[in-house]
Amino acid sequence: MASGSVADQEGQVMLLGFWFSAFVKRVEWALKLKGIEYDYVEEDLANKSTLLLTSNPIHKKVPVLIHNGNPIAESLVIIEYIDETWKQNTILPQDPYERAMARFWANFIEQKVTEPIREALVSQGEQQEKKVKELKEAMEVVEGEAKAKLNDKTLFFGGGNGVGYVDIVLGWTCNWMETIEEVGGFKVLDPESQPQFHKWMANVREVPFIKTTLEPKEKLVEFFRMVRQDRLGLVANK
């Protein structure tokens, strides 16, 4: 099915994903921000399609964006590709220095928040405590940046009223963070010591094209509970 609702870029856009994946949602947010029509293919974790396995043979993971038959993998790589291919509603800033800052923060978020929380989800005891400590320290830095950049007029890291790259990269926290805390049995979020960050999360949740994609928390909790139990070899607690 040919799509591409914007004049300057024809060609079919397909996104391979899992409903529970925050990385997939990031790409969906980027596509929706640009008003790009795409075909979404829900993959089966236990039975990955040939298309997925041939499109991303190295990691065999979602998200994979397929545009004009070309597969692109890794959520941050995909988002930059989307921004460079479709010129409307820019995601990254235009100025090279601001772009470098946005990329710096994206890397910080991935290394210090996204990765450790995934590790905290599937660990326990001392190992988990170590990750939670790392996360708390990282959140101090995030709150610091939120305090510095956000106010009543500037709701998002992208500047002004629109979400940008950093918002899209960090946006998963508005839904998945509480979920993983509940499943993993730890606490990193703290409205008292992270007031600006909590304001930002609330604003992200209300962005129309993000709001409609957020999965119900109970559904996510059930799924990630299964993941944790599976990884830790725990008996299912129903």
Next chain:
Amino acid sequence: MAGSEVKVLGTWASPFALRVHIALGIKSVKYEWVEENLEAKSQLLLESNPINKQVPVLIHHHKPICESLAILQYIDEAWPSAPSILPSDPYHRAVARFWAAYIDHKWFTWLKGVASAEGAEAKKAALDQVREGLVVVEEAFGKCSKGKDFFSGDRIGYLDIVLGCFLGWLYVAEKRNDVKLLDEEKMPGLAAWAIKFCLDGAVKNVMPDKDELLDYANMVFQAMAMAKAKLNAPPNY
């Protein structure tokens, strides 16, 4: 003074700092290099990179940029005249970024794993993993280079810099463990590429001498081993 407009905070042994050296060389940008002492970081470094306190940092018009991949892309964008570092086509840029992420997050982690592996079996497994990673990158080289000398084609570019900066440390791992990792038989493309990369005009004068790097590595690892032995030593009654 044009040179003071661009400053790089780095260390001679850091592969990530080497990336910045090479990229600025490709663009023929004059810069001042500040050799940092990681045991006694300068005030400038701590102020320029308060979050990670690491090298490299590029300072341009008094504004600091951190993270080597962000720096490489900044250099390409701030000095847009040819030669370019990233490809111009968005899909090829995505391919280059994908492999840069693989090299930094997977392959380099495995290379570091060789140093931290304890025991002969663990060392062998770690070395095998590094080698397997190179086989994967060999295939990527074939696809990206399309028969030309470099990942980027006729001239060195993003991916060449991203992988090439590790050649010295790869040599260190080979010598310290008495193995071949960059194997001409298993990875003929990469083996040939490595030689050409090291001879490139933007690389040969800034790449650290690999035997100096080996001496330095031996010193660092010995110091680490001694510190560890002290920790584990029985108390002196």
